[in-house]
Amino acid sequence: MPTSPLRRATRRWAGATLAALIVAPLGACSILNPPDLVIYNAQHEELLDEIVPLFEEESGLDVELRSGKDLEMANQIVEEGGDSPADVFLTENSPAMSIVDNEGLFAPVPQAALDNIPAEYVPSSGNWTGFLARSTVVMYNTDNVTEADLPTSILDFADPEWEGRVGFSPTGADFQAIVSAVLELEGEEATRTWLEGLAANGVVLQNNLVVMQSADAGEIDAGIAYHYYWYRDRAEGGSDSDNSELYFFGDQDPGAFLSVSGAGILESSEHAEAAEEFVTWLTSTPAQQAMAESYALEYPLNPDAQLSGDVKPFDELEPPTVDVSSLNGPQVTELMTEAGLL
Secondary structure: OOOOHHHHHHHHHHHOOOOOOEEEEOOOOOOOOOOOEEEEEOOOHHHHHHHHHHHHHHHOOOEEEEEOOHHHHHHHHHHHHHHOOOOEEEOOOOHHHHHHHHOOOEEOOOHHHHOOOOHHHOOOOOOEEEEEEEEEEEEEEOOOOOHHHOOOOHHHHHOHHHOOOEEEOOOOHHHHHHHHHHHHHHOHHHHHHHHHHHHHHOEEOOOHHHHHHHHHHOOOOEEEEEHHHHHHHHHOOOOOOOOEEEEOOOOOOHHHOEEEEEEEEEOOOOOHHHHHHHHHHHOOHHHHHHHHOOOOOOEEOOOOOOOOOOOOOHHHOOOOOOOHHHOOHHHHHHHHHHOOOO
């Protein structure tokens, strides 16, 4: 039986070390024939492998992708400073963008790109822009619980009644971005209390795929993750999701948080014109629609692009209002370490 794209991607992620930067050239790039654009990519590698060739074909430019993890690549850029070979930085979650922006390493994003994305998904600095989003969800086992059994707030999962019943993957950037939203919305003390409750009562799992599988198998009643894992599995036959359903928090609860993927241009870029062209293209309706129609099933942020399939419509979500530039990755890491989750 053919291996699904999701499982192939999962094996790649699981085999990568945290600090590794995996070089994946997409054009005829070499020392003798250098690329026109270098992208440090912390978004899903498979998605960029799918869409970057579209940009290359349209622009005639050769692009080199160097893929890794959000925070590791952000710290790599900070360490490299003005000597970074990167022209563009893409992330899966926005806290990594703030690390680079706070060091003054981004150039302003072209206005043409900013005009494509609603203002709530762009930091006030204008030094980077959101381009995709993922909704926080609960995957729940339909044999064990009903939707009515689930709490109205993600904060309630820290209560003792959920001991051994709720799973999550604290080491991943996805969950850490959710924690950053709780921190921004509820404050440090409430976040610390919530994390301590999860550490005492929750089930720590290896990654979001395992969260989904565990909920489906009934090993946990509910799992915290992002929406696209479940929808992708359903699109591929539902082998890891057929005994579960999705629950979306509402009422602007922290559990309804939308995590934004970011794109920024490095101030040190030696290919600034090409970098501006790429980021403007990335936010354009054709590119956003191409991503909406890809395997990714993430929400495009350009309102003229629409996600295909059975995914819950973007305009039916009820996310809290969060300043994307204020999400604090380093403080989240400290609080999670104090709680014993890292």
